Amino acid sequence: MAGPTILHVDLDAFFVAVEVADDPSLAGRPVVVGGTGTRGVVAAASYEARYHGIHSAMPTARARRLCPDAVFIPGRHDRYREASAAFHAVLQTFTPLVEGIALDEAFLDVGGAARLLGDGPAIAWALRARVADDLGLSCSVGVAPRKLTAKLASESAKPRPSARGPVAGSGVVVVGADDEIAFLHRHPVASLWGVGPATQQRLAGLGVTPVGQLAALPVEVGIRTLGEAAGRRLHDLAWARDERPVEPQRQAKSVGHEETFAVDVHQRPVLEGHTARLADAVAARLRRAGLAGRCVQLKVRFGDFRTITRSHTVTDPIDTGPAVAGAARQLLDGVDIGSGVRLLGVSVSLLGPPPARQLRLDDDPSWREVTDAIDEIRVRYGDDAIAPGAALGAGGVRTRRAGDHQWGPEADHRQGPDRVVGARGEWDDRR
DNA sequence: TCTGGGGTCCTACCTCTT
DNA sequence: TCTGAAGAGGTAGGACCC
Numbered sequence: 001m002a003g004p005t006i007l008h009v010d011l012d013a014f015f016v017a018v019e020v021a022d023d024p025s026l027a028g029r030p031v032v033v034g035g036t037g038t039r040g041v042v043a044a045a046s047y048e049a050r051y052h053g054i055h056s057a058m059p060t061a062r063a064r065r066l067c068p069d070a071v072f073i074p075g076r077h078d079r080y081r082e083a084s085a086a087f088h089a090v091l092q093t094f095t096p097l098v099e100g101i102a103l104d105e106a107f108l109d110v111g112g113a114a115r116l117l118g119d120g121p122a123i124a125w126a127l128r129a130r131v132a133d134d135l136g137l138s139c140s141v142g143v144a145p146r147k148l149t150a151k152l153a154s155e156s157a158k159p160r161p162s163a164r165g166p167v168a169g170s171g172v173v174v175v176g177a178d179d180e181i182a183f184l185h186r187h188p189v190a191s192l193w194g195v196g197p198a199t200q201q202r203l204a205g206l207g208v209t210p211v212g213q214l215a216a217l218p219v220e221v222g223i224r225t226l227g228e229a230a231g232r233r234l235h236d237l238a239w240a241r242d243e244r245p246v247e248p249q250r251q252a253k254s255v256g257h258e259e260t261f262a263v264d265v266h267q268r269p270v271l272e273g274h275t276a277r278l279a280d281a282v283a284a285r286l287r288r289a290g291l292a293g294r295c296v297q298l299k300v301r302f303g304d305f306r307t308i309t310r311s312h313t314v315t316d317p318i319d320t321g322p323a324v325a326g327a328a329r330q331l332l333d334g335v336d337i338g339s340g341v342r343l344l345g346v347s348v349s350l351l352g353p354p355p356a357r358q359l360r361l362d363d364d365p366s367w368r369e370v371t372d373a374i375d376e377i378r379v380r381y382g383d384d385a386i387a388p389g390a391a392l393g394a395g396g397v398r399t400r401r402a403g404d405h406q407w408g409p410e411a412d413h414r415q416g417p418d419r420v421v422g423a424r425g426e427w428d429d430r431r
Numbered sequence: 432t433c434t435g436g437g438g439t440c441c442t443a444c445c446t447c448t449t
Numbered sequence: 450t451c452t453g454a455a456g457a458g459g460t461a462g463g464a465c466c467c
Binding site (some may be wrong): 034035038040041042043056058059061062065089194227228229230252253254255256257258259260266305343345347405406407409 | 432433434435436437438439441442448
């Protein structure tokens, strides 16, 4: 008889743990990693900081008020990516069926590894020991028959903050098929996939708080309250009906970049420069991934936090900076920026293989050559070696890369109004 | 107390085509 | 030829996740 074989592995306070590993003097102190500017948010907090009420996604300014003595560290996304790659490499030694969810989190299906490595719980303990020995990082592992319950189990295995410092968790929690429903029904509905504040509120309106109450609710009531898809899905989840397999290779559905400015931007030419820069970065990522897309989306968040999106679908897939920028720029032309722009984003979806490299009537062959040359220069000399001319006009020499100012614009007195925020080098100021 | 960035999925509405 | 229904595709926005 087979035991539970889905593992959910989650590194504990990942970004903070990497910082502590690199600088042991931080151990035992309240540490907060994230955006350090006035518009930044917390990306990760040590358990000592969590005791003061600090949690991820909280505005950094609020975190500073809650715990003025905490060490605030600007994130080093490149370093975390490196540590994450090592973590995922360890996971791969247990099974090839690894689905990466985030830098610090993955599902594993170890059903096929039982004969070689033992049952699910045995593999979970071995994996935890390997991560600690090889990487010096601590992780929590949930073992269950399904993704849904494996994730909840790893959550239960985590350390907890307390007045006297973190209280160690069990490290591994195993949920067998017989206990699965009871385990699930004890949790609050907010722990289900797809239940955020809005859905939680609506369910609370029906008097539903724990998953058990949701399960007892007739499915029609859920559908009436939450809509067809969400109502049915949540009812299934409440009865542990979650047959999603572990998918090692998931194809991206969109690629995009967005950026919050340190100060709202009011000048259209400056925004056009940012648009060109973001579009160029998105196009470069598409080409690197061997993809092209047909739908270009522009996202604009105004000073009052009102957010709009505008999109346009083109006939043929595109993957060059000028093509993406041209579409995004047209969308920007239709937006009234009078109240000032806080955030600008460009993304491309409806992805597929890139267009054949033969000439088309609407494709300027000279641009193809230029694009190839740009990619070549970036491979040789780095992403910052070349940037679109329009971006230079906006003061944006720096090429946008995934993970840049990931948690908001940095604190920098040199950032005046209508300037691109952040410059390479300042990211690592602390070291 | 003032709210990041990179995504996915769903819903509603509109227009166009059959 | 006109009309309405149904479906497909595009567009916009919201909720959610890490």
